[in-house]
Amino acid sequence: MIERLASLFTDPNTQWILFGCMLLGLCSGVVGCFSYLRKQSLMGDTLAHAALPGICIAFMLTGTKSMLLFLIGAGISGVIATFGIGWITRYSRIKSDAAMGIILSSFFGIGIVLLTQIQHSNYGNQSGLDKFLFGQAASMIGSDVWTMMIVCGILLFVCALLFKELKLFSFDPGFARGLGYPTAVLDQLLMFFIVIAVVVGIQAVGVVLVAALLITPAVSARYWTDRLGVMVVLAGIFGAVSGALGTLLSSMVQNLPTGPLSVLSATAVFCLSVLCGPRRGVLSKYYQTARMKRRIQTDNSGQSQSIKEGAAS
Amino acid sequence: MIDFWILLTGALVASCCGILGAFLVLRKMAMIGDAISHSVLPGIVIAFMISGSRDSFAMLLGASLLGLVTVFLIQMFKQSGVQADASIGVVFTALFAVGVVLVSLNARQVDLDLDCVLYGEIAYVHWNTWSMSGVDLGPKAVWLLGFTLLVILAVLGLFYKQFKLCAFDPALAAALGIPVALFHYLLMGLVSMATVSSFESVGAILVVGLLIIPASTAYLLTDRLGRMIALSAGIGVLSTVIGYGAAVVLDASIAGCMVCAAALLFVLAFLFSPKHGLVARAARRRRLSRQQLGA
Amino acid sequence: MTKNALHIEGLSVAYQKKPVLCNVSFEVKEGQLVGVVGPNGAGKSTLIKAALGLIPSLTGQVQVYGRPYKQQRRLVGYVPQRESVDWDFPTNALDVVVMGRYGHLGWFRRPGAKEKRIAMECLAKVGMTDYADRQISQLSGGQQQRVFLARALAQDAQLYFMDEPFVGVDAATEKAIIQLLQELKRQGKTVIVVHHDLATVEEYFDSVLLLNVELRAYGLTRDVFTRTNLHQTYGGKLAFLDREKVSL
Numbered sequence: 001m002i003e004r005l006a007s008l009f010t011d012p013n014t015q016w017i018l019f020g021c022m023l024l025g026l027c028s029g030v031v032g033c034f035s036y037l038r039k040q041s042l043m044g045d046t047l048a049h050a051a052l053p054g055i056c057i058a059f060m061l062t063g064t065k066s067m068l069l070f071l072i073g074a075g076i077s078g079v080i081a082t083f084g085i086g087w088i089t090r091y092s093r094i095k096s097d098a099a100m101g102i103i104l105s106s107f108f109g110i111g112i113v114l115l116t117q118i119q120h121s122n123y124g125n126q127s128g129l130d131k132f133l134f135g136q137a138a139s140m141i142g143s144d145v146w147t148m149m150i151v152c153g154i155l156l157f158v159c160a161l162l163f164k165e166l167k168l169f170s171f172d173p174g175f176a177r178g179l180g181y182p183t184a185v186l187d188q189l190l191m192f193f194i195v196i197a198v199v200v201g202i203q204a205v206g207v208v209l210v211a212a213l214l215i216t217p218a219v220s221a222r223y224w225t226d227r228l229g230v231m232v233v234l235a236g237i238f239g240a241v242s243g244a245l246g247t248l249l250s251s252m253v254q255n256l257p258t259g260p261l262s263v264l265s266a267t268a269v270f271c272l273s274v275l276c277g278p279r280r281g282v283l284s285k286y287y288q289t290a291r292m293k294r295r296i297q298t299d300n301s302g303q304s305q306s307i308k309e310g311a312a313s
Numbered sequence: 314m315i316d317f318w319i320l321l322t323g324a325l326v327a328s329c330c331g332i333l334g335a336f337l338v339l340r341k342m343a344m345i346g347d348a349i350s351h352s353v354l355p356g357i358v359i360a361f362m363i364s365g366s367r368d369s370f371a372m373l374l375g376a377s378l379l380g381l382v383t384v385f386l387i388q389m390f391k392q393s394g395v396q397a398d399a400s401i402g403v404v405f406t407a408l409f410a411v412g413v414v415l416v417s418l419n420a421r422q423v424d425l426d427l428d429c430v431l432y433g434e435i436a437y438v439h440w441n442t443w444s445m446s447g448v449d450l451g452p453k454a455v456w457l458l459g460f461t462l463l464v465i466l467a468v469l470g471l472f473y474k475q476f477k478l479c480a481f482d483p484a485l486a487a488a489l490g491i492p493v494a495l496f497h498y499l500l501m502g503l504v505s506m507a508t509v510s511s512f513e514s515v516g517a518i519l520v521v522g523l524l525i526i527p528a529s530t531a532y533l534l535t536d537r538l539g540r541m542i543a544l545s546a547g548i549g550v551l552s553t554v555i556g557y558g559a560a561v562v563l564d565a566s567i568a569g570c571m572v573c574a575a576a577l578l579f580v581l582a583f584l585f586s587p588k589h590g591l592v593a594r595a596a597r598r599r600r601l602s603r604q605q606l607g608a
Numbered sequence: 609m610t611k612n613a614l615h616i617e618g619l620s621v622a623y624q625k626k627p628v629l630c631n632v633s634f635e636v637k638e639g640q641l642v643g644v645v646g647p648n649g650a651g652k653s654t655l656i657k658a659a660l661g662l663i664p665s666l667t668g669q670v671q672v673y674g675r676p677y678k679q680q681r682r683l684v685g686y687v688p689q690r691e692s693v694d695w696d697f698p699t700n701a702l703d704v705v706v707m708g709r710y711g712h713l714g715w716f717r718r719p720g721a722k723e724k725r726i727a728m729e730c731l732a733k734v735g736m737t738d739y740a741d742r743q744i745s746q747l748s749g750g751q752q753q754r755v756f757l758a759r760a761l762a763q764d765a766q767l768y769f770m771d772e773p774f775v776g777v778d779a780a781t782e783k784a785i786i787q788l789l790q791e792l793k794r795q796g797k798t799v800i801v802v803h804h805d806l807a808t809v810e811e812y813f814d815s816v817l818l819l820n821v822e823l824r825a826y827g828l829t830r831d832v833f834t835r836t837n838l839h840q841t842y843g844g845k846l847a848f849l850d851r852e853k854v855s856l
Contacts, residue, residue, distance in 0.1 A: 041399040042344055049518065091591055092583055093696045093745070094338075098529050101343035102579060105522030109572030112519075116566040134413060208351065208518075209413075212406030219399045255417050260410035267407040280394055289622065293666050296620045296631060339697060471716060478707050482693045485759075488660045488686040489711035490678075536698050536743040 014251055017137050020145040021243035024204055025213055027152045028197040029239025030159055032218035033232045034190050037170040044214035046104045048198045048207050050081035052111030067147045071199045078195040081107055135206030137258035148200050155196055167228050205259030216266040223277030242266035318452050319435055320557055322514050325458035327523055327549030329507040332465055334528030335542045336500055339480045343525045348405035350508045350520045352383040354412030373509055380505020435514040435567045454514050461510045465503050515568040522572035523549055530579045533586040552578055613638045613767045613798035619668030621658045628654050632823045639796045641789055643803040643813035647842050650820040652802040656769045682711055685765030687756050689772050695745045701755045702740040705730050708762030730758040750781030768799045786812055
């Protein structure tokens with residue numbers, strides 16, 4: 001086991017994977033904060049499923065596996081999916097949760113049909129595509145990580161640049177529109193960030209679990225702070241740590257996939273946050289409620305005391 | 314005969330999901346259905362490791378229990394201040410990850426193809442039959458699904474009014490002394506059961522499709538709960554039939570085609586529903602504005 | 609001698625750190641029409657919900673006709689706030705009123721012809737007979753409120769809790785509701801209404817309960833509904849009340 005751990009720091013391949021997973025956690029943690037604050041956490045899940053047909057079509061049209069093409073394909077189908085959800089909720093009495101479920105499952109259904117089509121016809125290197133359902137971090141190579149680095153770098157840079165605007169937009173979109181912000185653009189931008197995080201993550205952790213990296217670190221970060229800036233940084237760190245832990249664990253035990261382990265690491269961080277977070281955490285809340293109950297009870301006895309005294313006088 | 318078994322399986326899945334889906338859609342819990350369908354995976358794997366078979370009734374119970382655990386955890390995190398959406402996301406991804414890890418760890422013992430977890434293998438349903446003293450009684454999946462449908466019908470038949478009131482106005486239900494939490498978990502238990510027994514034939518994500526899409530379609534077509542439930546099941550069955558036909562023609566994933574068919578029917582209802590459709594709404598608006606102009 | 613319809617003792621509710629309701633105790637005699645009045649966030653709705661056990665309370669007991677509320681559920685009717693339900697639910701007005709009978713039906717019996725008849729009578733009492741078959745989303749706000757009242761009537765209770773029944777309804781409905789409340793009172797029923805419009809308190813209610821987290825004052829309207837008490841209940845916000853020219 002120690003040998004394996006040692007190999008992690010010498011083997012360039014493992015180093016790339018480790019670096020890639022950390023980068024992925026960092027990016028999705030940051031993006032996830034905004035979707036958490038906009039109460040759209042499950043949007044990541046929906047867009048991850050909706051990306052599948054886009055990726056399949058991109059592959060069918062070009063016959064190559066390249067992250068940039070997948071990004072374009074997933075981006076387009078992601079935009080269609082968000083518009084679809086918008087249309088359904090606006091023009092019918094169906095609520096947003098069902099609309100999300102409808103879009104998620106029908107896009108995924110289309111994706112599965114396309115995937116079987118790809119498998120049944122003679123595309124050269126099709127074998128990699130079905131790995132996207134569950135992800136395979138081990139298949140990441142240096143050039144993939146370079147692409148990831150560029151894409152994530154741009155994403156983080158834009159986030160930092162537009163931090164003030166995104167903050168206001170997430171908090172109060174109506175007011176932001178009143179100030180003359182192009183809210184539709186910001187909305188699509190955040191949506192596109194999610195798509196980026198999804199496409200970057202899909203290779204490593206797969207369609208289903210990529211949503212976890214968007215949700216869990218952000219929720220965990222919320223427990224430790226009330227400031228958005230701190231929360232974004234914390235979520236990024238939590239994401240990166242989960243990615244690193246996942247890679248380390250999977251390199252130590254054979255047969256264990258990196259993606260699910262990263263997700264479970266993120267979940268462990270989450271559980272810790274729920275328990276121990278200051279003010280919002282379970283322990284601190286329990287303490288507060290107990291104190292409140294005691295205070296009210298002493299108040300009560302004090303009051304009945306004074307009533308009795310009043311009756312006596 | 315193969316076609317018959319596949320269609321029967323599909324129809325049973327669609328009926329189970331359609332009936333329960335109506336309640337999920339009305340209670341705005343569509344995504345909880347999604348969560349349950351993912352997080353029963355570890356339950357299925359554990360039960361499989363213990364019992365060694367894929368479609369025993371023990372597995373049905375064990376995995377359904379995990380569905381209830383999911384709902385309980387989501388509720389718990391929500392109460393401790395996590396947003397509803399986020400707590401759903403955290404819980405189901407974590408449990409699904411546990412499931413994937415379990416499958417990977419026991420790849421040799423567990424004969425579960427991970428891809429099938431997502432989109433099922435309804436085409437092979439007729440291979441796994443149940444025979445008693447030499448007599449072939451048909452696919453096990455059909456028996457399992459039939460049993461599930463029976464349970465669903467019995468429970469809903471007995472407690473229809475409670476489920477209805479809990480869905481419409483839980484506050485009044487509680488004030489009347491109906492144990493709202495019990496019926497909540499009962500419904501969730503049924504959803505878990507339906508998910509587990511459909512899992513093998515249509516997979517986790519397509520179960521969600523059959524839970525939510527036909528129910529939403531029915532929601533656009535009628536204004537009565539009873540009719541909505543019946544329509545939802547009917548539309549579900551219709552989409553499995555259309556989907557199977559399409560799958561045969563296209564030589565593609567059967568379950569995938571079934572969900573695509575359901576989606577197509579939804580789009581039709583969304584556009585052309587006599588009361589709530591896009592076209593009807595536009596016509597009504599035009600008529601109104603014309604009346605306004607006339608007056 | 610009139611009986612006590614409701615007796616609440618030391619009821620406290622807290623959401624996390626903030627106390628929403630602090631040690632509230634009062635009793636209501638049978639046949640009274642009580643208005644619960646207080647500023648926003650004073651815990652008016654919380655009082656009703658906690659009394660009905662819909663939200664957990666930290667401390668306190670609730671007795672209905674001398675026995676714990678849980679044993680007396682059938683004697684209690686409830687009209688929630690109109691926004692608390694999804695009016696897109698696929699059902700019609702008559703069906704909603706029939707739901708009021710579920711408490712009397714027990715676990716397994718289904719509503720039959722008798723329940724439908726009672727529900728129709730209740731709809732008639734609120735003047736909604738013509739709308740029985742209407743899908744509920746097609747009713748106006750006032751009509752929806754009337755359906756809710758009809759449902760409470762169908763519960764055939766002795767003690768009613770109503771949460772803001774006058775919000776968002778037209779003048780005709782408001783009048784119809786208040787007539788209904790008077791009618792209930794004549795039949796010896798007790799009604800507790802969360803109310804926000806100070807201008808109509810004196811006209812509508814015999815007794816008034818001023819609430820702002822704690823119980824500030826409670827008694828007959830003419831004794832309790834005074835400027836001093838309102839000042840105490842509403843604090844600094846009374847400047848706004850003065851401008852509204854509340855007739856005190």
